[in-house]
Amino acid sequence: MKSEPKYSLAEQMYARIDSGDNICSFEISPPKSEFGTRQLLRSLQDVYSSCNPLFTAITWHLQLTADVSLPSRLLLGEPQALRLAAVIGKTNSVLLHLSSVGLTKRQVVCVLRCARNIGTRNVFALRGDRQEKNNGLKLESDFSYAVDLVSFIQEKFGDYFTICVAGYPLGHPDAVSFEQDLVHLKEKVDVGASFIITQFFFQVDVFINFVQRCRRIGIRVPIIPGVMLIRDYTSLIHTSNICSVKVPREVLDIIEPIKDNEEAVRKFGVHLAVEMVSYLFRHNYSYGAHFFTLNRQSSIIEACKCLGFCSPEPARPLRHQETNNTPQSFKVIL
Secondary structure (H helix, E strand, C coil): CCCCCCCCHHHHHHHHHHCCCCEEEEEECCCCCHHHHHHHHHHHHHHHHHCCCCEEEECCCCCCCCCCCHHHHHHCHHHHHHHHHHHHCCCCEEEEEEECCCCCHHHHHHHHHHHHHCCCCEEEEECCCCHHHHCCCCCCCCCCCHHHHHHHHHHHHCCCCEEEEEECCCCCCCCCCHHHHHHHHHHHHHCCCCEEEEEECCCHHHHHHHHHHHHHCCCCCCEEEEEECCCCHHHHHHHHHHHCCCCCHHHHHHHHHHCCCHHHHHHHHHHHHHHHHHHHHHCCCCCEEEEECCCCCHHHHHHHHHHCCCCCCCCCCCCCCCCCCCCHHHCCCC
């Protein structure tokens, strides 16, 4: 088991903010193969050597595999995420995504015990995708909403886990209203969430309005803007549609004429991200930025250099031990 850090992620975050330091973090997804994992870890070494992220978020997505039972499909993604967390956790704090869709309380406890066994102390508590985004599968769950998951984690594990929750600057797609969505967000904070990472956006005014509305209703925890580093035109449109985030016309007017030039689109994505984050930092609307990398690390290094996140201190090397079997501590009771 990894030795536990002296301070929780929330305490580290507040200390950095109080000292006037801006913070960055980024999100990755576990590759499906050992080769892909090795490739990712090699590229991450460059990121950790160049940048100074406070933490790395690791996603966990529902695996829709037709030849296994539904409960197994729900948890297939978790061993990969935990294996990656065990390796990255030796170099950087890990924020492990936990989507409650389709899971029982018993399964969630088991996943979190596995996380605890490898020293992961940070959880991004999410409800998960709607039914129509899971190929129409009807996914029963012991948790109707993310607030139920946050409350359950607090009940079972106390303050061991630092809990992050999602915020939606444009409102959650399923919300009755923007105001009601903010009320639900405050409920998640009130039952134990320590900070918020937002859905990505393309206009700083959208994020500023969201933060101001949150503060007005008493949400005081850090709100970190989620920033998409646009990779190419196709992934931009696909991801925006999946996440129900409309790409503004002024952004499309720039990208559409160059959509067949992937490198030009990528460079514009870096420029847009840097411009938005710089504005938010300069005007004190945020002290952090969370980058959605889509497992492409070159853009985050460029963005971090522009934003002053680079550190001369080399990170410890990431060492990945290849295995064809899931470690016993990662196996989840179905």
